[in-house]
Amino acid sequence: xxxxxxxxxxxxxxxxxxxxxxxxxxxxxxxxxxxxxxxxxxxxxxxxxxxxxxxxxxxxxxxxxxxxxxxxxxxxxxxxxxxxxxxxxxxxxxxxxxxxxxxxxxxxxxxxxxxxxxxxxxxxxxxxxxxxxxxxxxxxxxxxxxxxxxxxxxxxxxxxxxxxxxxxxxxxxxxxxxxxxxxxxxxxxxxxxxxxxxxxxxxx
Numbered sequence: 184x185x186x187x188x189x190x191x192x193x194x195x196x197x198x199x200x201x202x203x204x205x206x207x208x209x210x211x212x213x214x215x216x217x218x219x220x221x222x223x224x225x226x227x228x229x230x231x232x233x234x235x236x237x238x239x240x241x242x243x244x245x246x247x248x249x250x251x252x253x254x255x256x257x258x259x260x261x262x263x264x265x266x267x268x269x270x271x272x273x274x275x276x277x278x279x280x281x282x283x284x285x286x287x288x289x290x291x292x293x294x295x296x297x298x299x300x301x302x303x304x305x306x307x308x309x310x311x312x313x314x315x316x317x318x319x320x321x322x323x324x325x326x327x328x329x330x331x332x333x334x335x336x337x338x339x340x341x342x343x344x345x346x347x348x349x350x351x352x353x354x355x356x357x358x359x360x361x362x363x364x365x366x367x368x369x370x371x372x373x374x375x376x377x378x379x380x381x382x383x384x385x386x387x
Contacts, residue, residue: 190234191246191255197230198258199300206299207336217386219266227266235259235267239277247284250293254305257281257288261308265387272367274387281308282317289324299336302328303343310350313359318351350385363387 195203198215202208215223237243238259246256260277268274285308288294294305306328309321325340325347332340353360361375362385371379 189252191252194231194234194255194258194263195251195301197227198262198304199298202298202300204298206333207339208300213339216262224266224269227263231259231263232267235263235277238280239264241280250288250296250305253284253288253293254297254301257284257305257308260284261311262304269387270366274366275311275363278308278311282312282314285309286317286320289320294324299328299332299340303340310347313354315351315354318347318354322347322351346385360385 198212200208200212202212234243238246238256243256243259246252260281264277265274268276285294285305288305294302297305303325306321306324309317309324312318312321322344325344329337329340329344350360357372357375357378359369361371361379363369364371364375366387
């Protein structure tokens with residue numbers, strides 16, 4: 184009898200590809216992470232849109248139990264939402280739940296059982312949080328990853344540490360991410376507008 188692949192495994196296979204068997208995947212995969220196209224967004228919505236909605240409705244609580252499935256749930260809530268609803272307020276609808284799952288998982292050291300690139304995305308909701316304490320936890324956890332990273336992928340992890348530091352600085356300065364204001368219907372302050380004129384901020 185053939186054993187069916189669990190749905191959460193499909194999420195991980197799509198997002199990490201060979202990064203599930205080594206610390207860092209091929210560059211073609213990282214392009215999807217950080218330089219996604221409209222085609223990538225459409226594919227994610229087609230393949231995983233129903234699971235994203237289920238995750239937002241807290242219908243996938245059984246995915247929380249083990250590190251791999253919890254990571255897949257975090258991806259649905261923190262990454263795939265941003266692809267499916269790019270530029271809209273709903274892109275951030277899963278952020279609070281994703282951050283909660285990340286904090287709980289880190290406290291139980293669930294992330295440490297995963298390949299290095301998987302650990303980075305386990306922590307990513309903390310980088311996306313408009314909360315100083317969560318930003319501090321993100322920067323500390325990312326720095327810990329860098330200290331343990333093998334030479335072959337240290338530069339990639341260092342980029343994540345640098346991104347975490349930049350996100351932390353924005354939250355220290357503004358208390359929120361100004362580049363989200365438009366999507367969330369928030370009025371930007373004069374200081375935020377001056378910042379946005381010089382820098383578009385991060386993706387979402």
